[in-house]
Amino acid sequence: MMHLIKLEFQKYQxxxxxxxxVLAHIILVGMSVLMYYGSALEQEPFDWExxxxxTDALVRGTFLIFSSVIMAQLVAEEYRSGTINQLFCYPVERWRLMFAKLLIVFVFTVVNVxxxxxxxxxxxxxxDSVTDVVLGDFSVIMMTQYGIYYVAGLLAAAFLSLLPYIVCMRRKSTSSTIVAxxxxxxFLISSAGGGMTQAIYFFRSLTLGAVALIIVLVTLVRTVRYIGENDVL
Incomplete structure (x- = not known):
């Protein structure tokens, strides 16, 4: 599997x-700083939660779009250009080829989130150590308390990043995959509003992520079965 992933990296550079x-991370930090100063100037109190x-909603949303671009390149572009035919000529199980592509997107999302x-x-x-605007004190203990919710949200984001694969396999279109x-x-960013607590937000994300994982796995099985029964060559 690692060899397949290495080949994908080399093929698409x-x-x-x-x-x-790096540019996306810089922009995200800039947005967080602007949001912080905006709330400080308007004297709107907010807490660490x-x-x-x-910030998590912004980060996850950004890299969901980024991951859909990679998904479009790894899968949809293969079908559009016809290079998928050459790929399936390799003496490797076809499910491994498709799974390697999904794994790249999954790991990319987890690492960058x-x-x-x-x-x-x-x-x-x-x-905040200088201006002291945020209510309460930031501490490692606080982060530990929210750790399980954060892990749930992280896995959800990674599974949701695979969801454009469904659109990709149906439409075989790079633009449709990115739009997805x-x-x-x-949807993710809008669901973070409305006074929702972090626990509810992450539990909702985990549910969405579990549903996304099931749908993607079903789509992958159907895709591999179709490829096996109907040779694309």
Missing amino acids: LWRKWIGV MVILM VIGNVLNVTAVVIL GVVLTL
């Missing part, structure tokens, strides 16, 4: 996307 990833909730949250929360912590990622992002 995915390592070159680090520039876009809201900080973590909103973690990095993004660490950067954004750290930026707000540093600012944008729709997921808008």
Whole structure:
């Protein structure tokens, strides 16, 4: 499996996307800083739970879109250009080929959501140590208490990042795959509002993630079965 992933990286030169990833992280930190100062100037009190909730929604939403772009390149572009035929000629089980693509998107989302949250929360912590705007004190104990909810939300984001695969296999279109990622992002960010607590937000995300995982696995099984019964060559 690792060899297949390595081949995918070499084929699409995915390592070159680090520039876009770094730029996305910088923009996200800038947005968190602007939101912090905006709330401070308007004298709207908010606590650390809201900080973590909103920054996490922004980070997850951003990399859901980013992951849909990668999904479109790894899968939809293969069908559009016809290179999928060459790929299926390899002496490797076809489910492994498709699973390797999904695994790349999954790991990409997990890694960048973690990095993004660490950067954004750290930026707000540093600012608040000077201005003291956020209600309450930030502590490791507080983060530990929310740890299980965060892990649930992280896994949900990773599973949701695979959901555009369904659109990708139905439409075989890069644009439709990316649009699916944008729709997921808008839904995710909008669900973070309305005074929702972090526990409810993450539990809802976990439910969505579980549903997404089941749908993606069913789609993957059907895809592999179709490829096996109907040779694409």
